[in-house]
Amino acid sequence: MRLWHGLLASLWTTLRQLRRRDTLEYPEQQPKLGERWRGRPILTRDPDGEERCVACELCSAVCPTHCIALEGADRPNGRRFAQSFRINFARCIYCGLCEEACPTVAIQLSPEFAFAKTERGDFVYHKEALLIDGTGKHPEYRYYDHAGVRTQALPEPRNCDPRSNLP
């Protein structure tokens, strides 16, 4: 009796799974990936639509495959930005260290993971291809709110007057 029960119960468990399917007809059907999926890095903008990247070069410093190269410049209002930004996806290993190192949450790993090219040079993505129009995973963050550096975007702060002799 116990033997029959064991056999039938396991058979029933198997039969119960018949309706469920985890395998998708990829690529016709695309999987829904989690937010923290580590795919192709992108550059995001802050809530005001300004580029978040300030060209601090921490991403290129931390990158274990040295696949990021950038150079910064100043906007007329004093804001730093990346004049050129380049990632070589032929070398990128999607480790996410750049995202972790980025102090301005500009570089973020997106869920895009599969992209194939016929030419090696085409794997080098420049800034235009990397920069998106949204804020990515951190909708509220503005680096310059925290930096203590003045740009015209911030209200003029009260300056400290070194010539004052008030206590």
Added chain:
Amino acid sequence: MCRKGIVPTRCAMAEVFYLDGEAIPFRAGQNVLEAVLEHRQESSIPYFCFHPAMGSLGACRQCGVMVYPHDGKHPPRLTMACLLPASRDLQLGRAEAKVQHEHQLISELLMRNHPHDCPVCDEGGQCHLQNMTVASGHAYREYEPEKRRYQSQELGPLIRQEMNRCITCYRCVRFYQDLAGGEDFGVFGSRDRVFFGRLEDGPLESPLAGNLAEVCPTGVFTDKVYHQDYLRPWDLEESAGICPHCSIGCNTRPGAARGHLRRVRQRSHGEINPHFLCDRGRYGFRYVAAEDRPRQAQAGGRRQDVDSVLDRLAARLAEGRSAFLGSPREDLDSNLALFALARVLDAPFAAFFEPWEEAKAREILALPHPPAPARISAYAEILVIGAVERVAPTLPLFLREAHDRGAAISLLRCLPSPLTALAGEDRLLPPADLLDAAWEWLGQRHHRPFLLLIDSESVGPELLHLLRREIGTWPDGSGILPVYRQGNLPGASFYAVDGHASRLRTALAGNDYDHLLALGQDPQEMDGLWWRSHGDIDLSLIDHRRSLSWDDVWLSLPCAALSERSGLYYNGEGRLQAAAVAYTPAREERHWRPELGPFPLAAGGALREELLPSPVELCRALAERLELSERWQERLRFYRDFLLRSAPRPGDPGVFLPEELRARFRLHSAPPPRATDQGWSVCRFSHYSEEELANGARELHSLAPASAAWIAPGQQDARQVRLRAVDGTSRTLPLRELPDMAAEVLAIPRAELVFLGLRPGDGVNPEWLD
């Protein structure tokens, strides 16, 4: 405040104290922090305000260590390591919880007002504050009020100020006022409003102001020129360089990346530049990026490719009617290559175009072993002749130190000088009287060794000659240190010095020679008067700057700049130093294509090299075209072996010019000065930024005043002055007043002196115009 000398005194290290049980040797007079820094590469004690050249102040309170008294009665106490004299068997603790907590608290206090702007700060990656905060283990602050905000100042084209980052260590003001002697920068305000800056916006006046960027432990003062082409310091490839902009030969550390030279910092050399570099050395490198730097070979002002220009040049040289001119600012090998080519062609060669300059070079070479710049501070009596601080802006650092040690400094000058404040005796003289005054000074009895610092650009060969001949009668250890702006004068001239310039001129003036091949020297910029009167000579130039005649000459060939090739340079004391290749100029291709070769950079993109040939390569190409390649190489090897018995490598302290070679130049006469009538005479006016190469550095050169004639105030009401050359051509210059300069002296820039065929000290008849 205890001050440590710029020249460390050597004595036996015998005694030790203990830091966390580790024995640390020290010398008498050192403090604990100094001994620890000298003993270890990375200090285990965090610190800010201490600097080896400026000593201790105890302002930042960061370098606390626990001292354990020996008596057993007193409890251990926390003391600042930079204020604690090192003594035998002192027991100190750093790695204990109480000390570490103290370090964290101080870090927290310093970070209280420091903005969180490391990502946009140029100092990030080389920041002492970053390193020390990480070392002390401080990360989160418990108290986060609104931070203090300052209005930063605009400090000119070289230095940028961001005062919010200040941690009040006082290093900047201690450097600027105490060491550099600057008066336009100071400290203002009280309590937490202390401000370091100028009274009002404007460029910093001191020629050593660029050091603020290195002295500041955080990002208050950063290098504006580096910022234009900024890349994090960890991305830069640094090499061992030698500054080519004056005769001191300071050691530099050029930093380059991706085909651009981005900055130059100082590399310490105990005998030459222990800690600091002047602004000409720091910012002069930008001549490599000058907009008008020649990059195309030209024939008669029209572009041509290098090969056809070389073909034409070789054909001309084969005619045997060509003379050769080297250059005291080019490196040794380039000069030797050209000299060897002249030798195999049996053509006249000179390193100078002006016999007068050549005579001076001969006297400079004949000086018996001049003292090293950093040894200046050891002399008790110093005579300064001329405007040495304009020629070699680091010298005042050593003179100031000598003054602080009690040296008696005498100053003979025609132009205003910041050294006036240091001089016990200060005489304002027309240039022609400098020799007599120097003679008078020597006539006073000097028992201790003394030093003569001579600005050899404002005196003639006669002065150097007469003073040099007296050296034997001076107390032992006395010496003469001449300064000038050419970076390799002994190297260019010591195989072609006596009478070569006059022979070259005679040859060119005669009928046998009608072509001059000049390397890094434009005859029109050396002696305009002579060159104008010999207009039928064809000139070919090899250079890396656009000189006055560049576009008008017969052939012009651009070559690699000094930092784009390695080179050997003799400095003013006769020390041969080697500079490594600082960078290879290249342009980055945005898109890599298979035709560009293998994928060169990890991050994509390809560098396309844009390296121009070096003068040695050009000489080799000429020798090959003339089918003299083997003989040329043999000659070159012979000269090289003869001169360089031991060639230094980049980063070495250098080797000296052999004394027996120097003795060759001890001749018994020098050209006498031109007779000057009483009345107005000329002297050379120069700005510290001025030098043939550094003039091409845009940011630095923007500080130089416009060309004018300068006179003492109250001498003339005229607005302009006209000066006539012997051949009738004239120059009209605006007249400017310069306080504290000699009366009846017209100070005019070198370019105008050369145009008019005048030398410093010559008498003139100025026409005053309204």
